Amino acid sequence: MLSTCENAWLVPHAKLEGISLMDHLFGRLNGMYPNKWRSNFRDEQAINDWKAAWAEAFDEDGITPHDVADGIKNCRRMYDWPPSLAEFLKACRPTLDSETAFHVAVKGMAARRKGEAGDWPHPAVFWAAAEVGQYDMLAQSWQTLKSRWEAAYSIQLARQSWDEIPAPAVALPAPGQTAATKEQVDAGIQAMAAAAVAKPRDPKAWAHKILANPKGRSPAVVAMARRALEEKAA
Known part of the structure; x- marks a missing residue:
């Protein structure tokens, strides 16, 4: 002692x-x-x-x-x-509970499928969702994915830093609807190419963003962001 x-x-x-x-x-x-x-x-x-x-x-x-x-x-x-x-x-040191984080991730993945960034309160939520996979996140229920999600989320929360959340791919028309234009296809290819070669920037950028505008954020998310920056400075 x-x-x-x-x-x-x-x-x-x-x-x-x-x-x-x-x-x-x-x-x-x-x-x-x-x-x-x-x-x-x-x-x-x-x-x-x-x-x-x-x-x-x-x-x-x-x-x-x-x-x-x-x-x-x-x-x-x-x-x-x-x-x-x-x-x-x-x-x-509160964290988003597993089920709440799952439902946040489902909404975020739905937004990304439409070409939108989505709302990701913490990068661990995004990378856990990416590990499970967009298709399963949107097609399966919490009860079905509970074990897989909790395993992926726990692994991500245990990390000390995370890669920056990548920009979503350009949304393409749903099957059976109007075909994508050349501009859409070119934009999608350029976005994927840029993502493939881009190096991650500040892995703590998410934390700076949260603390710069904490209004509306849960105490758990604000605490996680503050802790991430304190670990960086240590």
Whole structure:
């Protein structure tokens, strides 16, 4: 277990009137869950054990003060009772739940089939959908694709960076309708050729875009974007 000198979460801060970040967090949780929170600790040693265990977990998981601020905010809507360590870590770094991400991906793939960019709150959602395949994403139900989707989505979320989401191909007329014009075909070929030779640009561009305009984004998506940029700077 880390000592106070080794763990920044246990060091007193002048800006916090001489208390540590863990002391500050204890007070915030005590205020959010009056009586419920403090009843978990029978004596001062129990509080010290809590501070040491949580500080160690924060250090090992690379939790930042921004993450903890998100965790406090998310606890208000996620938990009626004081969170365990595992629950608090989940609140600090929320992700789009698998089923919600799936339905977002279906809408995004439907848009791309029409030649539109679609709304992709996180590149992991797009690349998971690409792994499953556009045809299956649009033709199969959540119940049918649940296992495949969850596997692909978990793999993508575990990555530290993602390629930029490519521009959609030019939409061509549906079968049986008017044939594509030469201009449409040429544009489609040029787009595919450009995609084949283009090198990925900033893999964190998606995060910059989200944080530049977070309005309407879910807390999970904003937290994921902030975390991606913090990892880049580390």
